[in-house]
Amino acid sequence: MxxxxxxxxxxxxxxxxGYPTLQESIRTxxxxxxxxxxILELQIPFSHPTADGPVITAACREAVEQQRVSMQDCLxxxxxxxxxxxxxEIMVMSYVNRVYAFGPRRFAEAMERLNIRHLIIPDLPVDDxxxxxxxxxxxxKLVPVLAANATDARLEKLLAAGFDFYYLMSDFKITGxxxxxxxxxQKVIGQIxxxxxxxxxxxxxxxxxxxxVQMVYAAADVAIIGSALIRAQEAGGLETYxxxxxxx
Amino acid sequence: xxxxxxxYKDLIFQSEGYFGAYGGCFVPEVLLPGLQExxxxxxxxxxxxxFLDQFHDTLHTFSGRPTAFTPLPRLTEEIGGARLFLKNxxxxxxxxxxxxxxxxxxxxxxxxxxxxxxxxxxxxQHGYATAAVCARFGLDCTVYMxxxxxxxxxxxxxxxxxxxxxxxxVEDGTQTLNDAVIAAFKDxxxxxxxxxxxxxxxGPHPYPAMNTxxxxxxxxxxxSQCLEAAGRLPDYCVACVGGGSNAMGMFxxxxxDEDVRLIGVEAGGRGTRPGEHAAKVLHGQLGIFEGYHSxxxxxxxxxxxxxxxxxxxxxxxxVSPILAYLADEGRVQFExxxxxxxxxxxxxxxxxxxxxxxxxxxxxxxxxxELAATLPKDQVVVINASGRGEKDLFxxxxxxxEESLVAYAQHLLK
Numbered sequence: 148m149x150x151x152x153x154x155x156x157x158x159x160x161x162x163x164x165g166y167p168t169l170q171e172s173i174r175t176x177x178x179x180x181x182x183x184x185x186i187l188e189l190q191i192p193f194s195h196p197t198a199d200g201p202v203i204t205a206a207c208r209e210a211v212e213q214q215r216v217s218m219q220d221c222l223x224x225x226x227x228x229x230x231x232x233x234x235x236e237i238m239v240m241s242y243v244n245r246v247y248a249f250g251p252r253r254f255a256e257a258m259e260r261l262n263i264r265h266l267i268i269p270d271l272p273v274d275d276x277x278x279x280x281x282x283x284x285x286x287x288k289l290v291p292v293l294a295a296n297a298t299d300a301r302l303e304k305l306l307a308a309g310f311d312f313y314y315l316m317s318d319f320k321i322t323g324x325x326x327x328x329x330x331x332x333q334k335v336i337g338q339i340x341x342x343x344x345x346x347x348x349x350x351x352x353x354x355x356x357x358x359x360v361q362m363v364y365a366a367a368d369v370a371i372i373g374s375a376l377i378r379a380q381e382a383g384g385l386e387t388y389x390x391x392x393x394x395x
Numbered sequence: 396x397x398x399x400x401x402x403y404k405d406l407i408f409q410s411e412g413y414f415g416a417y418g419g420c421f422v423p424e425v426l427l428p429g430l431q432e433x434x435x436x437x438x439x440x441x442x443x444x445x446f447l448d449q450f451h452d453t454l455h456t457f458s459g460r461p462t463a464f465t466p467l468p469r470l471t472e473e474i475g476g477a478r479l480f481l482k483n484x485x486x487x488x489x490x491x492x493x494x495x496x497x498x499x500x501x502x503x504x505x506x507x508x509x510x511x512x513x514x515x516x517x518x519x520q521h522g523y524a525t526a527a528v529c530a531r532f533g534l535d536c537t538v539y540m541x542x543x544x545x546x547x548x549x550x551x552x553x554x555x556x557x558x559x560x561x562x563x564x565v566e567d568g569t570q571t572l573n574d575a576v577i578a579a580f581k582d583x584x585x586x587x588x589x590x591x592x593x594x595x596x597x598g599p600h601p602y603p604a605m606n607t608x609x610x611x612x613x614x615x616x617x618x619s620q621c622l623e624a625a626g627r628l629p630d631y632c633v634a635c636v637g638g639g640s641n642a643m644g645m646f647x648x649x650x651x652d653e654d655v656r657l658i659g660v661e662a663g664g665r666g667t668r669p670g671e672h673a674a675k676v677l678h679g680q681l682g683i684f685e686g687y688h689s690x691x692x693x694x695x696x697x698x699x700x701x702x703x704x705x706x707x708x709x710x711x712x713x714v715s716p717i718l719a720y721l722a723d724e725g726r727v728q729f730e731x732x733x734x735x736x737x738x739x740x741x742x743x744x745x746x747x748x749x750x751x752x753x754x755x756x757x758x759x760x761x762x763x764x765e766l767a768a769t770l771p772k773d774q775v776v777v778i779n780a781s782g783r784g785e786k787d788l789f790x791x792x793x794x795x796x797e798e799s800l801v802a803y804a805q806h807l808l809k
Contacts, residue, residue, distance in 0.1 A: 194698035195568065197577050197685065198423050198584070204567065217696050243421055243683045248697025269423045270686075277421075277683065294425035296587055301427065316425060321581050 156364030323374030412600025485783030519551025595638025599686030610644025639715030
């Protein structure tokens with residue numbers, strides 16, 4: 148597994164499995180890796196992605212309603228991507244109802260077989276009993292998705308629980324908004340790094356330009372791009388876009 | 396009355412948001428501080444005499460509580476079974492029970508020093524009531540409404556705008572209540588300093604318990620009014636169920652009276668196939684969505700299904716986790732009424748008793764009429780008329796008098 152070099156920023160690229168088709172989403176994942184994306188964030192689409200902005204919501208809707216992508220299709224796509232890139236770091240993102248419907252334990256075991264170590268489930272508080280039902284039976288960690296309003300007490304509790312990747316929202320935004328870095332994030336990052344120096348911190352929501360990627364690398368370990376990649380793909384300029392943000 | 400073995404009433408407010416396995420607080424971390432702030436303020440307020448005085452005073456002076464408890468002698472005679480009574484929540488200011496939890500929550504928002512209110516609405520009744528209390532207490536108000544609901548409940552959009560609220564038509568998804576809830580949550584992510592005034596007994600903790608707490612005045616009034624009018628407690632309480640706020644308002648006070656049977660009536664729509672109805676308890680599966688664990692209409696793979704009901708207020712994919720728990724416990728029984736049956740009930744109540752219920756409430760009447768016919772004459776059935784029917788003018792008129800509606804529309808356009 149290629150872990151991020153400390154001190155040098157890593158790029159995490161998000162895509163929706165099944166968008167625009169299942170096969171094309173697999174090819175897109177390949178293009179991401181070939182274009183220098185160090186962590187793949189693969190979203191299992193849900194009909195109602197409550198934390199996503201219009202671009203990712205539309206992609207999820209297309210995958211669910213038009214492409215009719217099932218959980219089984221997604222697991223097979225993940226298997227294909229894993230076989231193609233045995234050492235690639237992959238995080239899987241979805242919403243809690245998809246995991247709950249599939250069965251938390253069954254889902255965790257499927258992830259473990261795919262050598263996937265991190266799950267991002269934004270509408271599942273990482274210390275809820277339902278979260279424990281996922282992580283209890285497999286070598287898998289949830290990724291807390293935090294914003295600048297995370298209280299000190301909450302951060303202390305999460306840090307004590309030993310999470311090793313923290314996903315920070317750049318600002319009070321939904322995905323795909325204009326980019327800004329909330330001034331209090333620096334304090335949140337400082338608290339994480341002080342208690343858990345080995346934990347990685349990623350920042351996402353609204354990142355699109357190489358300059359913004361640079362700003363994120365100056366503050367954290369990983370820059371997470373989602374909507375901007377979908378827009379680049381839709382405009383037919385994915386490779387060019389990847390090389391621009393990849394050289395940041 | 397003999398006390399029951401399970402004290403449901405205590406359990407609901409002592410449960411920290413869990414009702415059996417249901418409820419919870421399944422939201423992104425960014426929303427947790429705001430929800431915890433509201434939950435803590437509610438915990439304090441619910442036993443603060445000055446808060447409760449202000450709440451009940453506002454219910455009385457602004458909304459007109461207590462609402463009437465009305466015998467239905469002609470329908471009772473016509474049906475020939477149990478004695479029928481209705482609780483007329485439609486007499487509240489803004490036309491439905493919704494204003495009761497809006498008054499409770501706006502006082503809480505004020506207590507927290509909030510300046511801006513966000514709300515979602517389905518039929519428009521919750522949005523209309525929210526807009527009214529925001530105007531009354533001088534707070535900024537933004538209401539999200541699915542575009543389909545925006546179009547079919549246009550009168551309520553107009554009232555909200557007249558009251559100074561900004562109404563946003565949500566074009567995502569099926570453009571109904573579900574999509575409005577998601578849009579409201581997204582607004583709250585972007586404006587965490589705002590107060591989200593959620594309008595049913597659904598959503599993350601503390602909304603299910605909090606809205607039940609504010610709405611329970613309905614059942615408390617029914618208890619004393621029924622004893623006075625019928626000389627006994629109801630044998631049956633019947634309420635429609637969309638999210639569950641009017642049903643929980645009616646049922647709560649009777650939960651530990653085991654002889655009072657509680658019936659929730661879901662929207663049977665136009666059939667039992669997926670997408671044709673909104674009957675969550677009867678046809679849904681367990682899931683976790685929009686902040687809570689309960690029954691949801693969904694496909695077998697965890698995607699939320701589309702719903703249908705002639706009444707916008709029932710056209711929603713989920714149901715209160717408190718009702719899901721009470722359904723599993725067998726304390727609340729669930730039935731359905733179809734679109735056609737609800738429309739017929741509106742007409743029957745209008746012709747025979749001079750009352751026009753909202754299409755949502757008409758579902759409860761449709762079932763109660765069937766039920767009453769099977770019961771002896773000494774039994775008492777109380778129906779919650781959660782709202783009045785004026786808001787449905789263009790829907791019911793199209794059904795009953797389409798030519799007149801078209802002629803009127805043409806006249807207006809001249």
